[in-house]
Amino acid sequence: MSSVLDLQAVTVRRGTKTILDSVDWQVNEGERWVILGRNGAGKTTLLQIAAARMHPTAGTAEVLGERLGRTDVFGLRPRIGLASAALAEHIPAAETVRNVVLTAAYGVTGRWTEAYEDFDTERADDLLAAFDVLPLAERVFGTLSEGERKRVQIARALMTDPELLLLDEPAAGLDLGGREELVGALSELASDPASPVLVLVTHHVEEIPPGFTHVLLLKDGAVHRAGPLTEVLTAENLSEAFALPLIVAHGGGRWMARAAR
């Protein structure tokens, strides 16, 4: 099995603050990871490294076999799909939904002058259909609901047929129905062997889609525990990571956590 992510002692410092502290993390083909941790634990920063959008201050990070700092990140980034609130801010509100997805093929947002191949348009529409937003293809992005935007963003992140898909809190802001639909769509993606390696940052174990295989618990910028979900996502480990006594339950492919009282 080849390594998709291989982080060795990855440290990120900004000023006097250590945001990531000697993180070791290996992700292999076929794996589907969840990253959990308190606000400020370093989850988004870790995704930035995995997305080849940030270099470690110290340590080494190999992404899809390429060592950050020794490779052309502009060649690497199209091989990685990323959906995050920060990226969504750069999507022009007046862009049509179809173009939001289509422009990913060229690594740009909001450009419409490229001569798109029919093949690309078909792929964009297939992805919009897979996330149930094809009827919105002609609408402009700015008019979509939060849940519709999230699904369009994931379709966009998949447009380049990436080998690695990184999702930073894709269910944030969704209502219950929207969350359940997204969990279902991500579960389907997880169970398809043709899908890229998936890494999902979330705040809620209830949002872990069935089919996800591994979890990384981040605490204060360091790896608290990492490994197969059923081994690592225990009440003890989660309580330690969140510094809060928690009860964890697992059933029907889904997870649940609440404070122990």
Ligand SMILES: Nc1ncnc2c1ncn2[C@@H]1O[C@H](COP(=O)(O)OP(=O)(O)OP(=O)(O)O)[C@@H](O)[C@H]1O
């Ligand atoms: N450029 C920076 N300079 C100083 N501190 C930073 C910088 N970028 C991030 N941080 C800090 O690093 C910590 C980790 O940030 P990060 O966004 O990775 O956390 P997170 O786990 O994604 O949190 P959340 O759950 O709130 O999204 C935070 O305390 C943040 O304030």
Ligand SMILES: [Mg+2]
């Ligand atoms: Mg974050």
